Amino acid sequence: MPAAMTLRAFLLSGLLAFASLFSWQVQAHESRPFYIDIRESEPGQFELRARVPASVPNFNRPRIELPSFCQYQQAQTALRKPFSCSEGIEGAELNIVYPLANPSISSLIRLERSNGQVHNARLGPKQMSWQVPALEERWLLAKDYTILGIEHILIGLDHLLFLACLVFIAGGWRRILITVTGFTIAHSITLAAAALGIVSLPVPAIEAVIALSIIFLARELVLNRRDTLTWRQPVFVASSFGLLHGFGFAAVLADIGLPQTELPVALLFFNIGVELGQLFFVCIAALVFALLRKVFTDMANLHQKGQYFSACAVGVLASFWFFERIAGF
Structure with a gap:
């Protein structure tokens, strides 16, 4: 031979x-991201939906902290959390908080505005906050999903x-x-x-x-x-x-x-x-x-x-x- x-x-x-x-x-x-979907039905009125990977135990499920001028509404479920903001959300920060620590999980955020604009972001395990941009850039979306594709095949x-x-x-x-x-x-x-x-x-x-x-x-x-x-x-x-x-x-x-x-x-x-x-x-x-x-x-x-x-x-x-x-x- x-x-x-x-x-x-x-x-x-x-x-x-x-x-x-x-x-x-x-x-x-196993390393699927923490998916955060926020939709604005009318100016200042939002609904947050979060999908936590199955690998994260219930006692360490993350929560989203809103800006000070935003408040969750009482009509909440485990999957849907409506909230309202008294000011424009542009430039505000959303924080991801784990009760214990982030178990090396990335986060994928999607924000759909009432005017049709859509913002997407991918955060690494060490990035625990996201600043809402004023304008969606398509090249950022392409970059995020390219990285997700590479990560998926390699893991x-x-x-x-x-x-x-x-x-x-x-x-x-x-x-x-x-x-x-x-x-x-x-x-x-x-x-x-x-x-x-x-x-x-x-x-x-x-x-x-x-x-x-x-x-x-x-x-x-x-x-x-x-x-x-x-x-x-x-x-x-x-x-x-x-x-x-x-x-x-x-x-x-x-x-x-x-x-x-x-x-x-x-x-x-x-x-x-x-x-x-x-x-x-x-x-x-x-x-x-x-x-x-x-x-x-x-x-x-x-x-x-x-x-x-x-x-x-x-x-x-x-x-x-x-x-x-x-x-x-």
Whole structure:
């Protein structure tokens, strides 16, 4: 077996093993933001809706502190909190307060004014206040949703493991490019269709099938039968399962929320962020491979054992996700 092929196999096996060994305490899509939606029905009259990530316990649920000239109204529910302001809210600060501390969660704020203007902002875990701007800038919206797309793919361990298995099976750089492109086109189609409300599927079922897609690729790696369709034409498998992964991305967007007046911009740049995250992952793998190629020359034995045990580890982890997700139906 040529040294380049064994090096590539060792590299990808190592990536799979590393991700598997350190992922047992990581939940896919765990770091979703704290979403704050504020809508102004008429000048000075607002309604606040907040969506707290499930990972935040009830005793540490954050609250929003309003400016001194704004007051919450008595008619409140757990989901909707109307408030009124005696002055213009432009330039005022909204503060996010956690009873204990912020558990490293970002915040996504959307403010819809009565005149149709929409303001969006993304705050990092250390940013606990937001100053209401006077005018929405579209480039800020594009930046925020691009960052959200990058973050989602890089913390979405199930998507990364699926992508790593695809890269492993594809092998050569040309086949990798074709395979990843097929995956990208497929999940972009279903992401747009689901986000625009054209197609709707139950999220728990989609996430369970995504776990099954990883199990399928892990089985292909364990059996190592290179005459199957998966090994001969991985782009077909990538495209088929990519349609399902697109629904998974759309579920995250549903949790975050899309600004209705700038929906195409937010959707486009979220997808761009996902693609940039994928590209970053593949480039890191290529860089590590190039470094290893200069150091090692023959890894045939490590290649065979690494592929088998890494694929087994990935399969076990994906099986855990599958049963965990169907239990939530």
